[in-house]
Amino acid sequence: MKKLRVLLVGAAFSSDLHSDGYSRILDKVQIVGICDKDLNRVAALAQRYGFTGYTPYDDYAAAIEQCDCDLVDICMPNFLHHDVAVKALNAGRDIICEKPLATTVEDAQDMVDTADRLGRHIYYAEDWLFAPAFRRALEILNSGKVGRPLYIRARECHSGSHSPFAQSIKYCGGGCMVHLGVHPVSFMLALKENRWSELTAMTSGGSGSNLVHRQMEGEDWAGAFLRFADGTYATLEANYVTVGGMEDVLDIYCEEGCIHVDLSFSGPVRVFSLPGLDYTVEKAEITTGWSTPAVDEKYSLGYCGEINHFVDSALAGRDAQVGLRGRDGLETLKVINLIYRSAREGVSVKNDRLEG
Numbered sequence: 001m002k003k004l005r006v007l008l009v010g011a012a013f014s015s016d017l018h019s020d021g022y023s024r025i026l027d028k029v030q031i032v033g034i035c036d037k038d039l040n041r042v043a044a045l046a047q048r049y050g051f052t053g054y055t056p057y058d059d060y061a062a063a064i065e066q067c068d069c070d071l072v073d074i075c076m077p078n079f080l081h082h083d084v085a086v087k088a089l090n091a092g093r094d095i096i097c098e099k100p101l102a103t104t105v106e107d108a109q110d111m112v113d114t115a116d117r118l119g120r121h122i123y124y125a126e127d128w129l130f131a132p133a134f135r136r137a138l139e140i141l142n143s144g145k146v147g148r149p150l151y152i153r154a155r156e157c158h159s160g161s162h163s164p165f166a167q168s169i170k171y172c173g174g175g176c177m178v179h180l181g182v183h184p185v186s187f188m189l190a191l192k193e194n195r196w197s198e199l200t201a202m203t204s205g206g207s208g209s210n211l212v213h214r215q216m217e218g219e220d221w222a223g224a225f226l227r228f229a230d231g232t233y234a235t236l237e238a239n240y241v242t243v244g245g246m247e248d249v250l251d252i253y254c255e256e257g258c259i260h261v262d263l264s265f266s267g268p269v270r271v272f273s274l275p276g277l278d279y280t281v282e283k284a285e286i287t288t289g290w291s292t293p294a295v296d297e298k299y300s301l302g303y304c305g306e307i308n309h310f311v312d313s314a315l316a317g318r319d320a321q322v323g324l325r326g327r328d329g330l331e332t333l334k335v336i337n338l339i340y341r342s343a344r345e346g347v348s349v350k351n352d353r354l355e356g
Ligand SMILES: NC(=O)c1ccc[n+]([C@@H]2O[C@H](COP(=O)([O-])OP(=O)(O)OC[C@H]3O[C@@H](n4cnc5c(N)ncnc54)[C@H](O)[C@@H]3O)[C@@H](O)[C@H]2O)c1
Pocket: 010, 011, 012, 013, 014, 015, 035, 036, 037, 038, 041, 058, 059, 060, 075, 076, 077, 078, 080, 098, 099, 100, 125, 127, 163, 164, 179
């Protein structure tokens, strides 16, 4: 069977998440190149996941030009997504792009237009859509056994990004809403096939007005209310003021039932440790006392399923499912920018592009 040849660009945090996924499907994928300006990270990543026979690169333009690959996987800081993507698409490669698609709607639109013009695919990496517990919730919802959904509440929150680029809007495109809220926003848009009708939002405003992170230009708290064309309401929330570990929570209220999912803290393992464990859950500051250590965290958060779906889609030469296409990443970014506009101007925004 032909294997998909992947060039990984970026060899740190998100690249580690994707690599875990690749390492489980080496029967259909081959990592042929890994690029990072820090070559020690390239070697460490390859060793951690047992990748062999790849070429290391420290310059992404050279890597895209020289590496004989089918797909470029972009795990780089947000402000570089556009440049890496356009170079890779122009070199005839499909791409996987981490969230958000770009730092501006203009750049994201250019990426989508470039891919369309060249007949290439953008696979937009939204892991929430592959988290097994969220998929089970959607399966129950779609079974009709809880009735029609009326109201959905979703949030991703933790205590702050590890990335130095997250401090400046120029490098990342915003604050916690663009970093974390991007997941619940994409999830809801995928569920409703992008048919949102109205939104209104509030944020902590960034810098000096933030609740905790006053050095950060973007906001550290944000909440948005959305209404969808079918009448469903949603509250979507993101913040950097949540200590104790990352929260990924989904509540679905329906006519004949409700569904509650807590991805991070509802595992079957409970531990009490006086010295503390090596690791419990993402972003947990301490590991002493009682904890609920994650079981196969990267799988539970959806990264493995997401990578598997992209590899299958690229091998078959087809688009990803709704929510994971370049145009879905673009729509998410548009909505997030309107959330920022609503919060800034204190207005409710209607979707004038909604048809039918
Ligand atoms: N889906 C998720 O849950 C999730 C989680 C974390 C990050 N992300 C996304 O992944 C992307 C990367 O974030 P991260 O946390 O992995 O960042 P990171 O800072 O951990 O890693 C970025 C890597 O890019 C390398 N790099 C930077 N500039 C470079 C250049 N010009 N040439 C070559 N290498 C360069 C750095 O050396 C670093 O190793 C971001 O878009 C972020 O939003 C997604």
